[in-house]
Amino acid sequence: MRTKFTLFGALAAALLLCHVALAKPPEFELAAKRWMNKAEFKIVGGQDADPSMYRWQVALLNASVPNVFYAQYCSGMFITATAVLTAAHCVEGLSEKEISVLVGASTLDGTGKTIDIRKIVLHDGYNSSSKENDIAVILLAASTAIDPVTWLDTNHEDKLFSENLDIYVSGWGLTDPFSSNSKSKSLKDAVVPMQTNDTCNRSDAHNKRVLESMFCAGLHVGGEDTCLGDSGGPATYVADGKRMLAGIVSWGAVCGLPKKYGVYTRVSRFSDWLREAISR
Structure with missing residues (x-):
């Protein structure tokens, strides 16, 4: 049964469309601000996903934030044992050392494993204004046993x-x-x-x-x-x-x-x- 809720929210339309003005993704910088403020979070509505249906989904983390709940700012998914697919706007302007990938966790409670990144491949035709070619691949430093999504x-x-x-x-x-x-x-x-x-x-x-x-x-x-x-x-x-x-x-x-x-x-x-x- 479907529940009516907003799954993946915005601060406001202006924030969602401000990638051009920022050197780094706003979601990435917001993760650090949340960690600094240690905000108390309240979940509003929604339905928990069945983890067995999303084993290939990963959380992208701001590597400077030590708590995975606060550090998570974007998502991705395994398309091979060593490659994660994500949006270009999630990694534009970031180096491999600034991001880590959390695998094997459906709850941001310290479970799962973080893997370092070997290389970020951003689509060279990505347009931050129109969001054309908003696609990127993250190549991991280590292989995993997680079956990728088709x-x-x-x-x-x-x-x-x-x-x-x-x-x-x-x-x-x-x-x-x-x-x-x-x-x-x-x-x-x-x-x-x-x-x-x-x-x-x-x-x-x-x-x-x-x-x-x-x-x-x-x-x-x-x-x-x-x-x-x-x-x-x-x-x-x-x-x-x-x-x-x-x-x-x-x-x-x-x-x-x-x-x-x-x-x-x-x-x-x-x-x-x-x-x-x-x-x-």
Whole structure:
């Protein structure tokens, strides 16, 4: 049963769209501020995810923050034993030493294992203003035994993109779009319907900002969405009883508002780039 909540929140629309002005991702810097302030967090609504469905999901951590709950600022997912897929805006302007990857934990309570990063591969066509090509690969310094998620290949795209297809989104981001203290300690998920790009680009929605290399999903009436802190995480669907990766959490307006659907990088459009990035 679906619950109505905002999964991955924003401080405000301006904060979600301010990547151009900042040298580092705002989520990354917010993690350090939370640790300095030791804020008391209150979880507002939501549903805990089934950890068995998201073993391949990882938390990206601000390596300067010693507590994983405060350090988490974005998500990613294993696509090979040594490669994590995420959004370009989660790693732009950051060095390998500034980030670590938390694996094997669905709750940010000190469980799991952190792995160092060997190399960050940012898409060279990434545009921080339009969020075009918002995709990056993190190559780890050590291998893991975690089975990767299967990502949708270009040749099979026609099996996915249909209006109202159930899209599963998950993350540790804000559960209240107007409270920076609503960060979730446990991994949460939601189910939202896919929308056509024509619907996404209407003047009362995202007004022609959703490109062909993106897709959007969400309820017309709002309520369920992804938000600040969920960036880089997965948008999956079920095919033949198996989860398939369709997208990467990329951008949006204030989370959960009517017709302000969440926007995702369309992974199937990057098959060749992904294979090259993984091989580095």
